[in-house]
Amino acid sequence: MSGDSSNIDRRQFLGRCVQAAGSVSIIGLLLGTYSEQSKALPAWAIRPPGAIDEEDFLGACVRCGLCVRDCPYDTLSLAEFGDEVATGTPYFIARDIPCEMCEDIPCAVACPTDALSKELTDIADADMGLAVFTGMDTCYSTTGVAHCRACYLACPIKDEAITMERTESNGRWYFEPTVHSEKCTGCGKCEKDCVTKEASIKVLPRDLARHDRATV
Template sequence: MIKDDDAMATRREAVKNVVKGIGYFSLGGLAWGGMIKESKSVDYVLRPPGAILEKDFVKACIKCGLCVNACPYDTLDLATLESSTVTGTPYFKAREVPCYMCTDVPCVPPCPTGALDISLLRENDSQEMDINKAQMGLAVINKETCVAFWGIQCDACYRACPLMEDAISIKTERNERTGKHAYLIPEVSADACTGCGLCEHACITELPAIKVFPRTMVMGKEGSHYIKGWDADDEKRLNDLKKVDKYSQDNSDAIDYLNNNDDLFTDD
């Protein structure tokens, strides 16, 4: 009888351990899944040259790694479960290894799906790729931590830029604090910056005062309802809209109070 009781107790203990193990496993799975979900929600990742829009890129990329293998500088890496993007997709961290702007852009042609689009790096009908047309990101300067804004002479980002004077230029400003020296202020041109990250890699501060972000994060969008009257393309767009708008009114006699104040100050 005692042996039967001991056996029953042993079985009960075994069942408890199994149930407890399943519970721990489930909780661990939920925690791991939550961590992955949280990491994937971070919308900050730099893609190779020629990458199409992010929402389309993650659908088109088949995680083959051909672009990663083609990069001669080991700039590109494939995302892991801990990465802040879709697992298996190519990306790079500019602070660690930037894009060195290869003129032949070897990482783009191997892409079999068009996730990296050669046409985005071509000028009109040219068959030659131009790495200077890449839009991997846009460098942004933190004026609070950039020592150049303190009056300390530093042009590390400017010197590292492969498009010096076009993508990054230096502007001089009078130092009112000392009255003797000039500030040498770095400025980034959104039109020319390729997002290669060489500036971020070269930055002398402990955490980079200049950092490359995806262009969609920092560029903004003005909205199609804004019309730049001085822009010929926008004027054409406005005229085209008037042609298709059945309910548009003739506003040719309306006063432009923003740009034409003559009628506001005439004597009756």
């Protein structure tokens, strides 16, 4: 092999180098584009508590799944190849299994790379997402179908993150679930317990729901 390369002249050698650099650059461009594209996080996917800003998260999370393993409620899953969430990264779907907000935050403790920040020590300070009331025309309480307050009862930050506000509209009085964004952790228990077919209150990733609260 070394015999081959000593027989070729400099022009050929440079030509081969340019060719190799060219092909590798093309692969690099494709990889870079794909990696940028896979950064899009769908609205139904919520990161575990303590997750750093999404852009940094993808550079920090090594996709090891230790957070998934240490979650006692099987809330978290690792995205599989082909899912809309970046492959191998942890997320949960609030409507399926919400975050139970463990006091010792085992998922964040398990993270070896601080993609889930150790600075989160009080689970009430978690900022996984923000519950948004989306069902003014479906919610039993606002439409007057029943005196439902399942979301309010489900909320672990009782009387602070969700309150039922007495509201008047067109001469009709009703109670409207109202989320207080500074208290809501995005655990998703309200979305899970909502009795309407499609949840009338949904947790969205924080920077989607309230961009001003995301650290950009």
